[in-house]
Amino acid sequence: MEYETIQLAHGSGGRLSAELVSRLFLPRFGNETLNRLEDQAVVDFSQGRLALTTDSFVVDPLFFPGGDIGDLAINGTVNDVCMSGATPLYLAAAFIIEEGLPLSILHRVLLSMENAVKGAGVQIVTGDTKVVNRGCCDKLFITTTGVGRVPEGVNISAAKLEAGDKVILSGTIADHGMAILTSREGLSFASRVQSDTAPLNGLVAEMLRVSPLIHAMRDPTRGGLATTLNEFAASSRVGIMLEEAAVPVRPEVRGACEVLGIDPMYVANEGKLVAVVPAQVADKIVAAMRSHPLGREAVIIGEVVADKQGLVVMRTTLGAQRIVDMPVGEQLPRIC
Amino acid sequence: MEYETIQLAHGSGGRLSAELVSRLFLPRFGNETLNRLEDQAVVDFSQGRLALTTDSFVVDPLFFPGGDIGDLAINGTVNDVCMSGATPLYLAAAFIIEEGLPLSILHRVLLSMENAVKGAGVQIVTGDTKVVNRGCCDKLFITTTGVGRVPEGVNISAAKLEAGDKVILSGTIADHGMAILTSREGLSFASRVQSDTAPLNGLVAEMLRVSPLIHAMRDPTRGGLATTLNEFAASSRVGIMLEEAAVPVRPEVRGACEVLGIDPMYVANEGKLVAVVPAQVADKIVAAMRSHPLGREAVIIGEVVADKQGLVVMRTTLGAQRIVDMPVGEQLPRIC
Structure with a gap:
């Protein structure tokens, strides 16, 4: 490359844009579609339903324990696609880059995206790069959009919860958010806290293989598990009763939350899912999840109830009940 | 709304995010799919090929003569989809917003997006909003992603130019870029220069109706007509010979270009297309374009030649020939 920043x-x-694409982007993400360098990708798509999702990633810092903005941008969008039950197929990636960013930083992010793309078994088929003057953005923002195919017979929606359904969580909560926060604050005691960023499409495929009867499914990112379950309860006009003791939190994450006065229920995850399923298939789905590396700690954390409409209620380890409300303020800006 | 910024x-x-979506976004863009507020949109998609494109819009200023970042973000992505011959159907929109942005500004942009969405006959089916701290982005960036369906028998690509093909331009060049630049520089003599931002899917439908045999088609945005034609010539390993006198430029735009020492061939357009078509259908396609409001000034500006491989050459009004090269530097940052 002619320049180092x-x-x-x-x-x-113009010519430097073309060089950026041919020297940095194509060696990482090249495929028959992307290599055509048209302004749009044209890909095969068989009959049926298409899942589409988009997310801008503005995480600060760009690199954090367990991941970086690159794998986060791929995994986050892969996860949003597959939470509909869809198989993620194609991604679009748009970069907003601050003038003066060292190319070595961009290169490191692209390597990480390359690994994430391979790990998730998807393709980046189109993209865009914009450069803004120094001070007009903070280093690098990445917007990824994902396209997937929804299998026949799968109809997953936040509005489909029914009384008696079981609530399944795929593993520990609050890892990603606390990894960002502790790395930002430079808390050395929390150095073992790692982001859980991971692509969940393989896990979802396992779940759908044993039963397509999943009612609702989501990856609890910004706002954490509390926000996702509140959205489910509101959409379906039901209550959700949780067992606090059942919700897994890593000891080092719990420790960091306690020191900082943060409730892990509101902290972002980037490699976990919560699914609401009919009681009769719950154990079978949990067993299938536990057979997958990303679902080894899968557990039933509660159930859907007909009363308490729109509310999420938690039975605490002390036997009391407390309402788990929607968050009002921003706990952790630029977490993803 | 509880806050004004x-x-x-x-x-x-959390709750304020939900309020932003329900009070500002849904009233503008609401449809059956978007209203579900899932993390991804699931839409019907019939068998065939899918066109996918993404673009980040970082234009400065947000509002300019003839348009704003809102209609630009819709029209720009609609245009990239339809340049493949596809019918644009679904859009995703991701917002990166600076803390403290007046809600009145966001509201004005959303109104403009609403009009553009209706004008283009598409739907926004999913989206995302991120807010970053003051000073971490410049007011507002919008990334839009578009999905369309490519009709059978249509195969448009920059690699398909053949010697003898005609090069058709849909109208005047350099309007958008000069509107941004003159408004930024506060050049009062150029106050009549207006952006040409417009959705081109209707015009493309007209063109395909009379002939599906379009070889290549693109909207010459960043880098202008010169860059697009250079990309065509390089992809297809042919030469392109242009007639300078045939390329339409509005007098006020030409005047502004002359004062500022800018070549209109390199200036961005946001409502124009250039198509390369077999000679035998060229006149029929031009006639069809002229019957559409956005193609009234459509004109043949040159032809594809077998020699001069990879070069774009212009016969000037004085009879000389000059090479129209790819731009190297950035002429106008944040033009879109």
Whole structure:
């Protein structure tokens, strides 16, 4: 490359833009579709239903224990696609880059995206790069959009919870958010806290293989498990009763939450899912999840109830009940 | 709304995020799919090929003569989809918003997006909002992703140019870029220069109706007509010979270009297309374009030649020939 930092001309659509794409992007993500370098990707798509999702990633810092903005941007969008039960197939990636960003940083992020793309078994088929003047964005933002195919017979929606359904969590909560926060605050005692960023499409495929009867499913990112379950309860006009003792939290994460006065129920996850399923298939689905590396700690954490409409209620380890409300303020900006 | 400016909590995924979506976004863009507020949209998609495109819009200023970041973000992505010959159907929109942005500004942008969505006959089916701290982005960035269906028998690609093909331009060049630049520079003599932002899917449908035999088609945005034609020539390993006198430029735009020492061939357009078609259908396609409001000034500006491989050459009004090269530097950052 001619320069060692990003120049405004790298976003001009001219020769330096072309060099950025051919030297940095294509060696990582090249495939028959992307290599055509058209302004849009044209891909085969068989009959049926298409799942579409988009997310902007603005995480600060760019690199954190357990991951970086690159794998987060891939895994986050893969996860949003597969939470509908869809098989993620194609991704689009749009970069907003601050002038002066060292190319070595961009390169490291792209390597990480490359690994994540391979890990999830998807393809980036189109993209965009914009460069803004120094001070007009903070280093690097990545917006990824995902397209997937929804299998026949699968109809997953936050509005489909029914009384008696079981609530399944795939593993420990609050890892990602606490990894960002403790790395930002430089808390050395919390150095073992790692982000859980991971692609969940393999786990979802296992779950659907044993039963397509999943009612609702979501990855509890911003706002954490509390927010996702509140959205489920509101959409389906039911109550959700949780057992606090059943919700797994790693000791080091619980410790960091206690020191900082943060409730792990509201902290972002990036490699976990919560599913609401009919009681009769719950154990079978949990067993299937536990056979997958990303679901080894899968557990039933509660159930759907007909009363307490719109509320999420937690039975605490002391036997009391407390309402787990929607968060009002921002706990952790730029967590993803 | 509880606040008059954007708070970090508007990006938290909590109650204020929900309010932002329900009070500002859904009233503008609501449809059966978006209203479900899932993390991904699931839409019908019939058998065939899917066109996918993504673009981040970082234009500065947000509002400019003839448009704003809102209609630009819709029209730009609609245009990238339809340049493949596809019918644009679904859009995803991701917002990165600076803390403290007046809600009135966001509201104005959303109204403009609403009009653009209706004008193009598409739907926004999913989206995302992130809020970053003051100073971490410049007011508002919007990334839009578009999905369309490619009709059978249509195969448009920059690699399909053949010697003898005609190059058709849909109208005047350099309007958008010069509108941004003159408004940024506060050049009062250029106050009549207006952006050409417009959705081109209707025009493309007209063109395909008379002939599906379009070889290549693109909207010459960043880098202008010169860059697009250079990409065509390189992809297809042919030469392109242009007639300078045939390329339409509005007098006020030409005047502004001359004062600022800018070549209109390199200036961005946001409502124009260039198509390369077999000679035998060229006149029929031009006639069809002229019957559409966005193609009234459509004109043949040149042809594809077998020699001069990879080069774009212009016969000037004085009879000389000059090479129209790819731009190297950034002429106008944040033009879109």
